[in-house]
Amino acid sequence: MATTDSSSAPGGYQPSARLLECLAAWKALEEAEPQAREVEEGAESPAGEVPEQTEPQAREALEEGIAQELREDRQLTLAVLAQHLPWTAEMLRLLMANRGVPPRERHRQAEGEAPVYQLSERLRDLLAAWNLALDTKKKARAALELCIADELKAHPTLTNAEIAEHLPWSQEQVRVIARAHKVPRRRKRGSDHKLIEVDGQPTAVTVPYDWYVQQPGADPAIVRR
Template identity: 75%
Template structure:
């Protein structure tokens, strides 16, 4: 008995809109955010060089990282050891971020927000593309993205995309108790074969 399985891969190519969304997100992830973060880390190192009594614990109170994370970030930035405040020097001054470091922190936070917005827009584009191509599988979409088909499935669910129907392999052997029983083949391939039964239709 011959049956037909799902049609072969669709040959899908991303729309211009999806390409633009992907390019925008990639730029933020690979350029904008890393550059802003690098500048912020350099600014932190300079802050520590300028004030050798400034401890990582105090600095961490003004930043989104722990003192231990700051220690790791500053490991190769030639930051001198911290000096302990001496009681003879009077009360330790209350630390506030320098204007330079505040600006760098604000720029990095803006880059992080831009990445979130670009990611959300990219996911919306992916969902729109899946809705516009009902036969397109998550695996086929994932081939054009830096994510797995499982991540595409998560995105699709979040945007209420109708569930995809999995495509079978080109030819699949069906067995029963270890004995071959049937073979599924792509419909477009089957109808071109000599002796194809016209009663068999695509499903």
């Protein structure tokens, strides 16, 4: 059967040095998290050293710091504390479950205006440490996604499935990344057309969506942009 696309497959694709570097940085952060949890539980890391604080570690320390703040100040309400944190009062209530935080005392009008609350220096430090760890992880992820998008733009015939073979994500996740970075849609090869047969006789052919939407007269009801 004659194909409708003469582009050839980019055989033997290998990720660029930049993509490999971004991927290694991301994997290093991912692999550090379970190692850090082992150290917290009393096990030694492979090198016998405690790794740098990871995002889960920083978050756990922050949550315990919040619990300590609430234990020390019985009049501090979750609604007031939430004004200084990236979580709602309801989220704080869930996070503080099983941490020994006593019930909040309601402030009575007869007692006058409640004192203005300010985050303690300890809690500010814990919040800053968590934001730093979170920012490091977000930057590594963003850098990797940008590398993937640039790689797809540099290789117009490279498909999401082919680059996904070198990544820790599926081709669907690669497609999401590509769309977020406005990567032109992949042009499918003719080999992706499938002939449908009934009783040995050809009855229809399915075509790749990315190929179909580029054809003159494509049905607007099918074309989704």
